[in-house]
Each structure stands twice: as structure tokens, then as C-alpha cells.
Amino acid sequence: MRYERPTTLKAAAQLLAKEKGQAFILAGGTDLLVRLRTGFIEPDLLVDIKGVSGAKEIKKSASGFKIGAAVSGAELGEHAALKKAWPGVVEAANLIGSKQVQGRCTVSGNLCNASPAADSVPALVAAGAKAVIVGPKGKRTVAVEEIPVGPGRTSLKKGEIIESINLPARPAKSGDAYLRFIPRTEMDIAVVGCAVSITLDGKGVVTKARVALGAVAPTVRLVPAAAKALIGTKMDKAALDALAEACSAACSPIDDKRGTREFRIKVAGVLARRAAVIARKRAGGK
Amino acid sequence: MSGITVNTKINGDPVEFICEADETLLDVLRNRLGLTGAKEGCSTGDCGACSVTVDGRLTCSCLVLGAEAEGHNIGTIEGMAHGESLHPLQSKFLEHAALQCGICTPGILVAAKSLLEKNPDPTETEIRFGLAGNLCRCTGYDKIVRAVQDAAKEMRSGKSAKSKATAKKRA
Ligand SMILES: Cc1cc2nc3c(=O)[nH]c(=O)nc-3n(C[C@H](O)[C@H](O)[C@H](O)COP(=O)(O)OP(=O)(O)OC[C@H]3O[C@@H](n4cnc5c(N)ncnc54)[C@H](O)[C@@H]3O)c2cc1C
Ligand code: FES
Ligand code: FES
Numbered sequence: 001m002r003y004e005r006p007t008t009l010k011a012a013a014q015l016l017a018k019e020k021g022q023a024f025i026l027a028g029g030t031d032l033l034v035r036l037r038t039g040f041i042e043p044d045l046l047v048d049i050k051g052v053s054g055a056k057e058i059k060k061s062a063s064g065f066k067i068g069a070a071v072s073g074a075e076l077g078e079h080a081a082l083k084k085a086w087p088g089v090v091e092a093a094n095l096i097g098s099k100q101v102q103g104r105c106t107v108s109g110n111l112c113n114a115s116p117a118a119d120s121v122p123a124l125v126a127a128g129a130k131a132v133i134v135g136p137k138g139k140r141t142v143a144v145e146e147i148p149v150g151p152g153r154t155s156l157k158k159g160e161i162i163e164s165i166n167l168p169a170r171p172a173k174s175g176d177a178y179l180r181f182i183p184r185t186e187m188d189i190a191v192v193g194c195a196v197s198i199t200l201d202g203k204g205v206v207t208k209a210r211v212a213l214g215a216v217a218p219t220v221r222l223v224p225a226a227a228k229a230l231i232g233t234k235m236d237k238a239a240l241d242a243l244a245e246a247c248s249a250a251c252s253p254i255d256d257k258r259g260t261r262e263f264r265i266k267v268a269g270v271l272a273r274r275a276a277v278i279a280r281k282r283a284g285g286k
Numbered sequence: 287m288s289g290i291t292v293n294t295k296i297n298g299d300p301v302e303f304i305c306e307a308d309e310t311l312l313d314v315l316r317n318r319l320g321l322t323g324a325k326e327g328c329s330t331g332d333c334g335a336c337s338v339t340v341d342g343r344l345t346c347s348c349l350v351l352g353a354e355a356e357g358h359n360i361g362t363i364e365g366m367a368h369g370e371s372l373h374p375l376q377s378k379f380l381e382h383a384a385l386q387c388g389i390c391t392p393g394i395l396v397a398a399k400s401l402l403e404k405n406p407d408p409t410e411t412e413i414r415f416g417l418a419g420n421l422c423r424c425t426g427y428d429k430i431v432r433a434v435q436d437a438a439k440e441m442r443s444g445k446s447a448k449s450k451a452t453a454k455k456r457a
Contacts, residue, residue: 003290003307003353026351033349034330036308046307048354074343098419099397100334103343104350186418187332 001043005051009134009163012047017136017159019045025161026050027070028104030097031113049161058082064169066132069162073102073120086167087282088176088195088275092123095180098187108162114148117190117215121148123178125212125222126195129167135160145212148219171208173200175282177275180214181267183258190215191259194247194271196279198230204285206230211243211272216251216264223250226272235280243276244269294355296321297365305352312336314352315362323363323392327421334420337393338362344400346419363392366399374444375399375437384433386424394420398434406442410435 003026006012016023021044026032035041049055055070058079065082073093076082083090089107096105096119107120111131121144129144136159144165147154156162176197182188193214201207211226229242253264280286289304296319305314312329315321315338327333329348336347339361366373375398378384385391394417401408401416408416413431422430 001307003351005353005356026354029349029351029354030331033310033351037310037329037348046351050354072343097331098334099344099400099416100337100346100419101331101349103340103345186415 002045003048004045005048007051007053009049009052009055009161012049012052013134013136013159013161015045015047016161021045023047025112027106027109028072028101030101030105031109055163062169063166065167067107067165067167069108069164070106073097073105073107074099076107077102082167085170086123086127086176088178088197088279089120089123089127089129089167092178092193092195093120095119095178107165111144111147111165112154112156112162114150114152114154114219115189116148116151116218116220117193118148118220119178119180119190119193119214121220122193122195122212122214123176124165124167125220126176126178126197126210127167128197128210129165131165132163133160134163139163141166145220145222150218171199173202173283173285174198174208175279175284177278177282179271179275179278181259181271189258192216192253192264192267192271194268194275196230196272196275198276198279198283200280200283200285204234206233206235206239211247211276213247213250213268213272216253216268221250223247225250230276235276235285240273240276244273247272290353292353292356294357295359297360297362303352307351307353309352310348311338311350311352311355311360312347314355315347315360318352321362321364324396325389325392327389327393332419332421333390333393334397334417335390335393337396337420339396339400342400342403344397361396363396366395373399374440375402375434378433378437378440379430382429382433382436384425384429390420390422390424394422394430398437402434402438402441406438408434408438 023045026046026048050070055068057068059066077094110118110120125145178195180190180193199208209227209230211223226246233239248269251265325335327335331349338347
């Protein structure tokens with residue numbers, strides 16, 4: 001196995017495109033090195049992107065935030081402006097692993113590892129985040145929900161690298177939240193995860209909403225019907241009931257040792273309701 | 287296979303080593319540099335026995351390649367005591383008998399030091415969450431939590447005593 005640390009994404013993309021054997025991008029390594037150590041993968045080349053200029057930066061502009069591909073979870077949690085604008089995204093990213101894992105893990109890695117239970121991904125999807133992708137054929141930008149296509153599989157082509165995850169600027173009176181259910185209190189994989197992002201008008205009526213679910217389908221799911229249940233309402237009981245129902249209806253989960261199908265379907269609705277109430281509070285609603 | 291030459295600082299001292307591309311920092315520390323304080327419990331990021339800091343950030347050294355250490359500052363348990371004088375956390379772990387077999391102890395000390403640097407006065411809950419990445423199969427954690435609380439208290443009073451002393455000097 002070879003290890004390379006290029007200083008530009010272009011060089012990184014070329015290294016990956018040229019490699020005949022198995023090549024992987026190395027960001028925080030908290031998924032990749034586990035798979036390497038346990039013999040799941042036998043790469044010929046690892047391309048470390050932490051040395052790429054700009055990869056470790058969070059940039060704020062009029063159009064929102066640009067999170068470089070090598071920014072760690074801990075660094076996201078320490079960025080006051082980001083935390084204020086997108087508290088749900090930051091809380092979801094900070095749920096990944098222990099303090100030790102937080103020191104390394106990235107949201108791009110969480111997305112590209114393509115686990116249906118990845119914690120930051122529902123929050124990114126609800127936020128309307130975009131992935132900026134650099135590849136041998138140039139740059140393209142896609143909605144984050146288009147990256148994972150199945151457990152462990154992504155739509156990225158050979159040589160393509162996520163340069164940054166971009167979060168839009170927020171209108172006033174907006175809030176987001178992420179909740180997950182785990183049997184332990186820390187260090188566990190989500191049995192169900194749910195993220196809600198909303199914007200309110202001056203009267204407290206929801207004008208915009210996005211709702212996403214994790215661990216209830218082969219990929220994280222955006223649930224437009226759940227958003228529709230909130231838009232135009234003041235999130236009264238009827239609207240929250242409709243939200244929960246839409247979320248439960250969007251689930252096609254598996255049965256496994258961490259949770260049964262029925263349990264996951266039920267809990268998706270419960271978490272959606274709770275996350276929506278937190279998002280409303282953060283948006284300055286009651 | 288040809289090795290990779292890596293230049294780092296470990297506990298403040300410049301260190302150069304040669305490693306293979308797939309060798310972890312934990313293996314380098316233990317097998318090449320003789321720094322056997324960091325332990326291998328799982329090698330999958332779950333137990334925290336291999337905890338070190340990289341540029342001041344707590345990390346599992348089993349989930350970092352030796353090659354990734356190039357140009358970075360690594361902190362290990364070996365850098366915690368100053369010569370013969372133990373760090374307050376080390377003394378309090380002894381005093382409270384916060385260890386039995388001791389395999390988890392170096393990792394827990396490194397993690398606890400990192401926790402107290404960010405939060406000098408943590409609640410019990412904050413300590414338990416802060417150390418959730420460190421598993422201990424012997425102590426049941428209670429004594430560890432108490433030792434960390436006690437060390438934190440001593441470190442806070444030590445600091446205030448010191449700042450009082452400098453305040454006096456200034457006056
Ligand atoms: C002890 C432990 C606990 C964990 N707990 C959680 C948890 O609670 N919740 C959770 O969601 N996850 C958890 N994880 C999984 C993991 O930490 C996360 O998925 C993390 O976000 C991965 O990020 P990384 O930067 O370390 O990825 P890496 O391991 O570096 O990469 C992961 C995958 O993505 C690819 N990749 C990385 N960056 C890019 C990029 N920029 N462009 C294209 N492809 C890329 C890599 O090639 C690799 O296939 C845990 C892991 C461990 C070891
Ligand atoms: S050996 Fe690194 S976390 Fe267990
Ligand atoms: S003292 Fe034995 S594992 Fe903690």
C-alpha cells in the first residue's frame with residue numbers, strides 16, 4: 001500500500017484516477033482505518049486530503065458556510081457562527097463517536113461512508129446542504145442526498161472527491177434540530193435518526209421546512225410529505241400528528257438486533273415530533 | 287517495501303522515524319519508539335486505551351497512520367509527569383485507587399487531561415460523557431470519576447494560588 005498526501009485537490013483527483021488498483025480517499029480515517037485494520041479492504045493507495053489547502057477551513061460568506069472536507073467534528077463544534085446558524089447540523093456532527101473520534105471525523109467522510117445510520121447526514125439533508133465535487137472532469141455541485149445510493153455505496157465516480165459541504169445562509173426565524181434513538185447514552189449507532197429544519201414568518205407560521213430520516217431505509221431519506229405537513233401551519237397538534245404519520249409512512253426499515261421494523265417506524269414519528277418542537281424553539285417560535 | 291520517513295514532535299521533542307504506509311501511529315509509538323504507554327485494546331477506535339493528542343486534540347492513535355503524523359505535535363502519556371513529579375491526575379488516580387489492571391489508565395489520563403484543559407470544572411455528567419470513549423473493564427468507573435473531580439479541584443486551587451501569588455507580586 002502507498003500513502004500520498006497531495007497539496008491540491010487536482011493532484012489528489014489525478015492520483016486516484018491514475019491508480020489501477022484499489023484507491024481510497026483518507027479524511028479523518030475513523031471509518032477507513034477501521035476497515036483497513038479489520039481486513040475489509042486491502043487498498044493499493046490511500047490519498048490523504050488533510051494536506052490540501054483550504055480543506056481544514058470553515059468559510060462564512062453571504063451565501064452561507066463552506067465546510068472544507070478535512071474539518072473535524074470538534075472544529076465544527078467550536079465554530080460559534082456555524083453553531084448559531086445551524087445548531088442541528090452541529091449537534092448531529094458532534095454526536096459522531098467519542099471525543100477521540102470527534103478529533104478526526106469529518107462530515108464529508110460521514111456522508112461518503114454511506115451508512116444509512118450516519119448521524120450528520122439527515123441534518124445535512126434537512127439543511128439543504130450541497131456537496132462540491134472535484135474530479136478528473138472538473139467541478140460539479142449536487143444536493144447531499146444524491147451522494148449515498150445504498151449502504152456503503154455512493155454516486156461518486158472514480159477520482160471524484162468532495163471538496164466541501166456548503167450550507168446555505170439562513171433567513172431570520174429559522175431553526176434546525178437532530179435527534180437519534182440509541183439504547184446507550186453515548187457511543188452507539190442510531191436505531192433511528194431524524195432532522196427537521198424550519199423557517200417561520202412573523203406570526204409563527206411555518207413557511208419552509210425540510211425533514212430527513214436516518215437508519216430507516218437503505219439511505220438517509222428526505223421526506224417531502226413530512227415537510228408539507230408543517231408548511232402553512234403553526235405546528236399545532238394536528239400538524240405534528242400529520243408530521244409523525246408522514247415520517248412513519250416514509251420508513252422501510254430492516255429488523256435487526258438494535259431494533260425491530262415496527263419499533264423503528266413508530267420511533268421515526270416520535271423523534272420527528274420532538275425534533276420539530278426543538279427546531280421551532282430555536283427559530284424563535286414558542 | 288520502502289519505508290516512509292516522518293518528522294514529528296513527540297512530547298515537545300523532535301522525533302524522526304521510518305514506518306510502513308499501513309502502520310498506525312500506535313504501532314509506531316509502541317514498536318519503533320519504545321513508547322509503550324499507549325495500549326492496544328481494540329484497534330478499532332472503541333476503547334480509547336491508545337489515546338494520544340495530535341496538535342493538542344484527543345485522538346485514538348490506532349486510527350491514525352504513522353505517516354499522518356508528519357509535521358504534527360504528538361502528546362503521549364510519557365509526557366504527562368515532569369521528571370519525578372506526577373501530574374495531579376496521576377497522583378489522584380493513585381490516591382483514589384482509580385485503577386486495577388491499569389490497561390485503560392494511560393488512555394484515561396490523557397483523555398482526562400484533555401477534558402480538564404477545555405473544562406476545568408466539569409460536572410460528573412460531563413466527566414462521564416467526556417470519557418465515554420475510554421472503556422474500563424475493572425473499576426466500574428466510579429473511582430475514575432472521583433479521581434478526576436478531585437484532581438480538577440486541586441488544579442483549580444493550584445491555579446488560583448498561583449494567580450494570587452502573581453497578583454501579590456504585581457501589587
Ligand atoms: C468508535 C467509533 C464510533 C463511531 N460513532 C459514530 C456515530 O455515532 N455516528 C456516525 O454517524 N458515525 C460514527 N462512526 C463512524 C465514523 O466516525 C463517521 O462516519 C465519520 O464521520 C467518518 O469520517 P472520516 O473523516 O473519519 O472518514 P474516513 O474514514 O476518512 O472516510 C470514510 C469514507 O469516505 C470516503 N471519503 C472521505 N472523505 C471523502 C471526500 N472528501 N470525498 C470523497 N470520499 C471521501 C473515504 O474514502 C471512505 O470510504 C464511528 C466510528 C468509530 C471508530
Ligand atoms: S486500541 Fe485504539 S481505541 Fe482501542
Ligand atoms: S483498570 Fe483494568 S481496564 Fe481499567
